[in-house]
Amino acid sequence: MVAVEDAGVGRDDERARIDVFLTGGDDEPRTLLLEGEPGIGKTTLWQAGVESAQRQGRRVLRAQPAESERSLSYAALDDLIRAVYDDVRDDLPAPQQDALDAALLRSAGTANARTIGSALVSVLAATGREQPVLVAVDDAQWLDLASAHALEFAARRLPAGVQLLLARRPEGPKLDIGTVERIELGPLSLAALHHVLRSSLGAAPARPTLLRIAATAGGNPFFALEIARTLDRPDELGGPLPVPSSLQELVADRIDSLSPAARDAALVVAALSRPTVQTVGVPPEVLAEAEAAGVLVVELDRIRFTHPLLASVVYRAAGGTQRLELHRRLADVVDDPDQPARHLSLCTTPPDETTAAELEAAAASAARRDPPPSISGSATFSTEVSSE
Numbered sequence: 001m002v003a004v005e006d007a008g009v010g011r012d013d014e015r016a017r018i019d020v021f022l023t024g025g026d027d028e029p030r031t032l033l034l035e036g037e038p039g040i041g042k043t044t045l046w047q048a049g050v051e052s053a054q055r056q057g058r059r060v061l062r063a064q065p066a067e068s069e070r071s072l073s074y075a076a077l078d079d080l081i082r083a084v085y086d087d088v089r090d091d092l093p094a095p096q097q098d099a100l101d102a103a104l105l106r107s108a109g110t111a112n113a114r115t116i117g118s119a120l121v122s123v124l125a126a127t128g129r130e131q132p133v134l135v136a137v138d139d140a141q142w143l144d145l146a147s148a149h150a151l152e153f154a155a156r157r158l159p160a161g162v163q164l165l166l167a168r169r170p171e172g173p174k175l176d177i178g179t180v181e182r183i184e185l186g187p188l189s190l191a192a193l194h195h196v197l198r199s200s201l202g203a204a205p206a207r208p209t210l211l212r213i214a215a216t217a218g219g220n221p222f223f224a225l226e227i228a229r230t231l232d233r234p235d236e237l238g239g240p241l242p243v244p245s246s247l248q249e250l251v252a253d254r255i256d257s258l259s260p261a262a263r264d265a266a267l268v269v270a271a272l273s274r275p276t277v278q279t280v281g282v283p284p285e286v287l288a289e290a291e292a293a294g295v296l297v298v299e300l301d302r303i304r305f306t307h308p309l310l311a312s313v314v315y316r317a318a319g320g321t322q323r324l325e326l327h328r329r330l331a332d333v334v335d336d337p338d339q340p341a342r343h344l345s346l347c348t349t350p351p352d353e354t355t356a357a358e359l360e361a362a363a364a365s366a367a368r369r370d371p372p373p374s375i376s377g378s379a380t381f382s383t384e385v386s387s388e
């Protein structure tokens, strides 16, 4: 058995359970769900499970949807099967090929939800014939609805040699995926938190401070790290510990400490599904400030948040007017064909003629990908506006 390693500290039981799951046969439970509050360590453990599966020779099909991608039909399905689809496409019946081609925007055909579900099962079966497969989805609470339906269908019909590892926050609609094995992540121990703080920040606070951090954070490593960050100035080390009422508040404070330009850049990044230096379009020093504050990370031309929680806080904190202006602005700059209309559809006031036309075009494109949860809503809205 290959042990799940590098999953951080203090998760020995959970790691052992993932090991047992990964080595289970087809008659054992084949879906494992990691559940827990924001920042508790789901992604850390999920990633360790993925790496362990790879070491065992499994083919890992993975998706990590972002909150801002929830309205993009089949975005997650595309992520999951992109790497194998070309290899197995010829094994699929023609209607399934046509449906998947449409869902993945490779053709102008129609994507019926029922056919897509069967097509996903076929893709998994064909891939599983070559080598064992782990379908791994992190942040499943942010799956777009169309991909979620396909995954639900496939999860109840997993072909031989295929397992499913999901991580999700408890919030939001549950996936209807039949019998699953579930690991609920609880608080980390004091020793584990000590280790997390020391390895992430270079030094751990003295024990009395550590005890107070652990109590305030409720054993949540992300919360503990955020608290410890606020203590990084020497004069605060011996001073009173700020008592944030919640992790959200603490993250919001960190965002508030940015300059207005860096905050604005962070909001643009939060609103885009694939933000790049070019689309965000701010001076390098602004990005450098957000990077130095541990909010954004720039990798080549891609920009991402250091943690998805920061993106949620930034996006939710923006007022309606600010979002309206932002999405109008983004509709002009993004190059993904579905994105301009999506940004316009997120505006909170009735769209003008151009918007209605954009929305209709997007709806026509999205109609090929049934069910089109958010864009179909846009189509109705667009029609109402046009007929006024």
Ligand SMILES: Nc1ncnc2c1ncn2[C@@H]1O[C@H](COP(=O)(O)OP(=O)(O)OP(=O)(O)O)[C@@H](O)[C@H]1O
Residues within 6 Å of the ligand: 007, 008, 009, 010, 011, 036, 037, 038, 039, 040, 041, 042, 043, 044, 045, 139, 169, 196, 221, 222, 225, 307, 308, 309
């Ligand atoms: N067992 C662990 N050992 C070391 N560090 C950890 C551990 N668990 C979590 N962390 C650290 O805590 C932070 C939050 O962890 P993670 O991103 O895995 O949480 P999450 O549950 O996926 O959060 P979210 O719900 O927001 O996605 C990360 O910086 C991670 O490195």
Ligand SMILES: [Mg+2]
Residues within 6 Å of the ligand: 042, 043, 044, 138, 139
């Ligand atoms: Mg996570």
